[in-house]
Amino acid sequence: MAEPFIKLYKKMLKWEWYDDINTCRLFLHCLLRAEWKSGSWHGIHYEAGQFITSIQNLANETNLSRQQVRTSLNKLLSTNEITTNQHGSARIITVVKWNEYQAVNMVSNHESTTNQPRDNQQVTPCKEYKEIKNNKNIYSAPKSSAADKVGGNTRKYSHEFFEELERENEAMFR
Numbered sequence: 001m002a003e004p005f006i007k008l009y010k011k012m013l014k015w016e017w018y019d020d021i022n023t024c025r026l027f028l029h030c031l032l033r034a035e036w037k038s039g040s041w042h043g044i045h046y047e048a049g050q051f052i053t054s055i056q057n058l059a060n061e062t063n064l065s066r067q068q069v070r071t072s073l074n075k076l077l078s079t080n081e082i083t084t085n086q087h088g089s090a091r092i093i094t095v096v097k098w099n100e101y102q103a104v105n106m107v108s109n110h111e112s113t114t115n116q117p118r119d120n121q122q123v124t125p126c127k128e129y130k131e132i133k134n135n136k137n138i139y140s141a142p143k144s145s146a147a148d149k150v151g152g153n154t155r156k157y158s159h160e161f162f163e164e165l166e167r168e169n170e171a172m173f174r
Contacts, residue, residue, distance in 0.1 A: 049098025
C-alpha cells in the first residue's frame with residue numbers, strides 16, 4: 001500500500017504564520033502527524049485530522065524547545081488552526097480544517113493507488129508512442145526525395161528507427 005501523503009496548497013505562502021518559522025514548522029508537523037483515519041491508542045480515541053502527542057514529544061520531533069512549542073501552539077490556537085484536548089499527560093491535537101486541506105487528497109490518493117499496474121502487469125505504452133508507431137511512414141521521405149538522389153534511403157532508416165524504438169519500448173516494459 002502506498003504511503004499516505006498530504007496536500008500543501010501554494011496559498012499557504014500568504015498564511016499569517018508562514019513567516020514565523022517555529023509556528024509554521026509546528027503546523028506543518030501537525031499536518032504530517034494528523035491521522036488520515038480514525039482509531040485509538042492506549043484507550044484514547046482519535047478521528048481523522050487528529051493525533052496524540054505531548055509537548056515534549058513535539059519538541060523532540062520538531063527540534064524546537066518546549067517553550068517554542070508552547071508559544072507556537074498558542075499562536076495556532078489563537079487563530080483556530082488547531083484545537084487541543086488534554087488526556088492526562090497525552091494531548092490530542094486537532095487540525096481544525098483537516099477535511100478542507102486533505103479530503104480531496106484521500107479520494108485522489110485512493111484512485112492513484114488502485115489504478116496502478118501490478119508488478120507483473122504489462123504497462124501500456126504512452127499515447128504519443130502509439131501514434132508514432134502507427135504513423136511511422138509519415139516521417140519517411142518519399143522515394144524521389146533529395147536524400148535518395150544523393151544515395152541516402154531515408155524511408156529505410158526511418159522504418160528501422162521505429163522498429164528499434166518499438167523493440168526498446170517492449171524490452172523496457174517487460
